[in-house]
Amino acid sequence: MRLITLAAAGLLLVPAAASAQSMNAEQFHRRATALQKKGAMAIFSRGEIKTLMNEGKAAGERARAQRLAAVKAGGKLRYCPPPGPGSMNSDEFIKRLGAIPQAQRARIDMTEATNRILAGKYPCKA
Secondary structure, eight states: OOOOOOOOSSEEEOOSOOOOOOOOOHHHHHHHHHHHGGGGGGOHHHHHHHHHHHHHHHHHHEEEEEEEEHHHTTTSSOOOOOOOOOOOHHHHHHHHHHSOOOOHHTSBBBBHHHHHHHHHHHHOOO
């Protein structure tokens, strides 16, 4: 199952329309992990897949907007993606999300989690 593709500017793209964020990072992680555990049977969970995809897209768009605003303001960037397209599949995204301690995931939204994930994958050089 391909859930997330990362574009050059760090925008997480998925085919479904963006929606407002409705869950924290821990809720997203639990739901995505449960879906992964279904393996091939996940195909029958289209509603859950769509919900998670929409949540991921909204978080990616907000993280990208925050980064572009920081660039425009000359502020400090949290992540610095390389030029050209990059990618992150759902397995890598969930693994990186899982690396954020559970107590922190419970207190942050998916935009903050996405910023942290992208900062880990694309750190800015000092």
